Amino acid sequence: MAVAEPFVAPRPAWRRPVSLDLRAPRTWSIIGASLFAVMTLIALAAPLLSPHDPLVPVGIPLAGPGHGGFLLGSDSIGRDVLSRCLYGMRASWFAALVVIAGGFLIGGLVGLVAGSSGGWIDNLLMRITDGFLALPAPVLAIAVVASLGPSFTHTLIAVSVVWWPFYARIVRGEISKLAARPHVEAARLAGAGRVRIAVRHLLPGALPAAVVTASLDVGNLVLALAGLSFLGLGQSAPAPELGADSARNLSLLLQQWWVPVVPGIAVAVLAVIANVAGDSVRNLIDPA
Amino acid sequence: MTQVRFVGQRFAAMVIIVLALAAAVFALQKMSPLDPVHARLGGQASQGAIAAERHALGLDKPIVTQFGHYLAGLVHGDLGDSYRTRRPVTTDLLAYVPATAELAASGLIIALVLAIAFAFASTLRVPGAALFRLGLMLGASVPTFLLGVFGILLFYQHFGWLPASGRTSIGNAPTGPTHLLTLDGLLHGRPDVTWDAIKHLLMPATAIALGPAVAIGRVLRSSLEGELGSDYVRTARAKGRSERQILLGHVVRNAIGAAVSMTGLQVGLMFAGVLVVEQVFGWPGLGLYIAESIPVADFPAIAGVTLLLGSAYVVINAAVDVIQAAADPRIRV
Numbered sequence: 001m002a003v004a005e006p007f008v009a010p011r012p013a014w015r016r017p018v019s020l021d022l023r024a025p026r027t028w029s030i031i032g033a034s035l036f037a038v039m040t041l042i043a044l045a046a047p048l049l050s051p052h053d054p055l056v057p058v059g060i061p062l063a064g065p066g067h068g069g070f071l072l073g074s075d076s077i078g079r080d081v082l083s084r085c086l087y088g089m090r091a092s093w094f095a096a097l098v099v100i101a102g103g104f105l106i107g108g109l110v111g112l113v114a115g116s117s118g119g120w121i122d123n124l125l126m127r128i129t130d131g132f133l134a135l136p137a138p139v140l141a142i143a144v145v146a147s148l149g150p151s152f153t154h155t156l157i158a159v160s161v162v163w164w165p166f167y168a169r170i171v172r173g174e175i176s177k178l179a180a181r182p183h184v185e186a187a188r189l190a191g192a193g194r195v196r197i198a199v200r201h202l203l204p205g206a207l208p209a210a211v212v213t214a215s216l217d218v219g220n221l222v223l224a225l226a227g228l229s230f231l232g233l234g235q236s237a238p239a240p241e242l243g244a245d246s247a248r249n250l251s252l253l254l255q256q257w258w259v260p261v262v263p264g265i266a267v268a269v270l271a272v273i274a275n276v277a278g279d280s281v282r283n284l285i286d287p288a
Numbered sequence: 289m290t291q292v293r294f295v296g297q298r299f300a301a302m303v304i305i306v307l308a309l310a311a312a313v314f315a316l317q318k319m320s321p322l323d324p325v326h327a328r329l330g331g332q333a334s335q336g337a338i339a340a341e342r343h344a345l346g347l348d349k350p351i352v353t354q355f356g357h358y359l360a361g362l363v364h365g366d367l368g369d370s371y372r373t374r375r376p377v378t379t380d381l382l383a384y385v386p387a388t389a390e391l392a393a394s395g396l397i398i399a400l401v402l403a404i405a406f407a408f409a410s411t412l413r414v415p416g417a418a419l420f421r422l423g424l425m426l427g428a429s430v431p432t433f434l435l436g437v438f439g440i441l442l443f444y445q446h447f448g449w450l451p452a453s454g455r456t457s458i459g460n461a462p463t464g465p466t467h468l469l470t471l472d473g474l475l476h477g478r479p480d481v482t483w484d485a486i487k488h489l490l491m492p493a494t495a496i497a498l499g500p501a502v503a504i505g506r507v508l509r510s511s512l513e514g515e516l517g518s519d520y521v522r523t524a525r526a527k528g529r530s531e532r533q534i535l536l537g538h539v540v541r542n543a544i545g546a547a548v549s550m551t552g553l554q555v556g557l558m559f560a561g562v563l564v565v566e567q568v569f570g571w572p573g574l575g576l577y578i579a580e581s582i583p584v585a586d587f588p589a590i591a592g593v594t595l596l597l598g599s600a601y602v603v604i605n606a607a608v609d610v611i612q613a614a615a616d617p618r619i620r621v
Contacts, residue, residue: 134305136556136601140312142563142578143594146587147316219429223499226431227564231575232582246433247567253437254445261441264434271429 025283032280036215039093039273046090050083054240062256073258075249081258085266088242091235092270095156096221100214102160107167108210114168115175115206116198126172132165138224145233152235155228159221170213174206181205208285215281219274226267242267294613302606307359309598313591314358318351322585327371367595368588372581377592380577385596386467387455388573390485392555392562394470394493399501399558400551406505407547411512412535424505427498432561435495436568443491451488453570458484492569496561500554508547515539545616552608559597 021027042049051071052058057078065073065081072082114125132140144158178184179202187201228234229243237248245263252259317324325341326333333341342348346357361368367377406424409417427435444452451457456469461484462476470489473481515521516539524534566575574593581589 131305131308134301134602134605135309135598136559138560139556139563139594139597139601142582143313143316143590146582146585146590147320149321149585150582223429223431224560227433227560230431230433230564230567231579243431243433246437250437250568253440257441261434261437264431264437268430268434271431272426275429 035277052080084240103163107164111171399497402501403505407508
C-alpha cells in the first residue's frame with residue numbers, strides 16, 4: 001500500500017528573518033527588490049520633487065543642462081526638462097504597474113479556471129491563449145489603440161489585452177502541476193467544492209511563479225509602452241510623456257541634444273531599475 | 289509519414305491563427321468610433337450620398353456577409369483603401385515593404401551574430417566576455433529609439449562615419465528588381481550602391497538587434513552549458529577530444545534548438561523595434577507609413593500593417609517549427 005509522505009514545504013525565503021549582513025546575497029536581493037517600493041515612492045512624490053510645473057514655460061527656451069536654472073536644460077518653449085521627465089517617469093511607472101496588474105488578474109483568472117476545471121474548458125481557454133501568444137503583441141497593441149483612438153487609457157487597455165496570455169500560460173502550468181498533489185486530493189475527499197479547492201488549495205501554490213514573472217516583466221513593459229508613446233499612441237500633446245517627448249523633439253537632436261535624449265535616458269533608468277528589482281525578487285522567491 | 293503529418297498540422301494551425309487575426313482586425317474596425325463612410329465623404333455629405341456610399345461599400349449588409357466579403361478581399365490581396373492616401377492599402381504597402389524587410393533582415397543577422405558571439409564567449413570563458421555581456425545587457429535595457437539617437441550623436445555627429453537618415457545617399461540608385469538596395473546594387477554591378485546601403489543600414493539594424501540578441505544569446509548559452517554537462521560530452525572528453533572539437537562537433541547541434549525557437553519569437557519584438565527606429569532614422573518603411581496613419585486615424589492602413597506583420601510573424605514561426613522538426617525528429621512526438 002502506498003503511503004503518502006508528509007509534504008513539508010521549506011519556509012519561503014521572504015518569510016525568513018531579515019538580517020543586515022551585507023556579505024549575504026539575500027541582503028542584496030532584499031535591497032534590490034525594495035527598489036520597486038523606492039521607485040513607486042519617487043513616482044508618487046514627482047510633484048514634490050519637480051522644481052517647476054511640467055506644462056508651463058518658466059524660463060528661456062533651449063537652455064543647456066545647468067544653464068538658466070535648469071538642471072537638465074529647458075525645451076523649445078522654455079519648460080523644465082527635469083520636471084517633465086519626473087512626471088513622465090511617474091506616468092510610465094504607473095502605466096507599467098497597471099498593465100502588469102491587469103495581465104496578472106485576467107491571465108491569472110483564465111489560468112486558474114483552465115487549470116482547475118480541465119476538460120473542454122481548459123482546452124478552449126488554452127487555445128485562445130495560444131492564439132494570442134502566436135501573434136506579435138506590440139503590433140497587435142498598435143492596432144487596438146488605433147481602433148479605439150489614441151489616448152493614454154486606450155493604450156493601457158490595448159497593452160493589457162495583449163499582455164495577459166503570458167500569465168495565463170504560467171498560472172495554468174503551475175495549477176495543473178499542483179492539481180495532482182495529494183493535498184488537493186485530500187481536500188476533494190474532505191468535500192471541498194471546486195471553487196474552494198481552486199482558491200484555497202491551488203492558487204496559493206501558483207502565486208510565486210506568477211509574481212516572479214510579473215516582477216521580471218515590469219522592465220519589458222516600461223520599454224514597450226515607451227515605444228508606443230514614441231509612435232504617438234499615448235497621452236496627447238502637452239502632457240509630459242517620455243517616449244512622446246523624445247519623438248516630438250527629434251529635430252533638435254544635433255543642436256540641443258538634451259531635449260530628445262534626456263527623456264530617453266529616463267526610460268532607460270526606469271527599465272534598469274525594474275530589471276534589477278525584478279531579478280532580486282526572483283532570487284528571493286525562487287533561488288535556483 | 290509523421291513528418292508529413294506534423295507539417296500538415298503546423299500548416300493548419302498557421303492558417304487558423306491568420307484567420308483569427310483577420311477576424312480580430314475586422315472586429316476592431318467595427319468597434320472603431322470612426323465611420324468609414326464619414327472618413328471618405330467628409331462632414332458635409334448629404335444623406336443620400338451617405339446612403340449610396342454605405343451601399344457601395346457593402347456596409348448595409350449583415351455583419352457576417354461583410355466579414356465574408358472582407359475575407360474574400362484579403363485572399364485577393366485587397367486590404368481596402370487608405371483614408372489618407374486614397375490609394376489601395378496594398379499598393380501603399382508594396383511601396384514601403386522592401387525598406388522594412390531589408391532593415392528587419394539586417395537586424396536579424398546582426399542579432400544572430402551578437403547572440404552567437406555572446407553565448408560562445410561566455411561558455412568558453414573568453415577574457416573580456418564579462419564586459420561584452422554587460423554591454424549587451426545594458427543595450428537591452430535602453431529603449432530602441434534611444435539607441436538610435438545615441439548612434440546618431442556618436443557615429444554621425446561626432447565621428448562622421450555613418451549617415452543619419454534614409455536608405456541611400458546615391459541619387460541614381462537602381463530601383464529593381466528586388467527593391468532591396470544591398471542586392472540590387474550587386475545585381476546591377478554597382479558595389480558603391482551596396483556599400484552605401486550597408487552604411488545606412490548599420491545603425492538602425494544594430495539598434496533593433498540588441499534586445500533580441502540578448503534574449504537569444506541567453507537561451508543559447510544556457511543550452512550550451514546544459515549540454516556540456518551531459519554524458520556524451522564526458523565520453524568525448526575521455527576520448528581526448530579538445531574542448532573546441534567537442535563544442536563545434538557535438539554540442540552545437542544539440543543545443544541550437546531552443547535558440548532557434550527563441551529567434552522566431554524575437555522576430556515579433558524586432559518588428560516593433562523596426563516601427564520605432566524608422567522614425568529616428570527617417571527610414572522610408574512601414575514604420576513611417578503607420579506613423580503618418582496614426583494621427584489621422586487611417587484605420588485601413590494601420591490594419592494593413594498589422595495584418596502583414598502579424599502574418600509574417602506567424603509564417604516565420606511555423607517555418608521555424610518545421611525546420612526544427614526536420615533537424616531534430618524528437619520534436620515531432
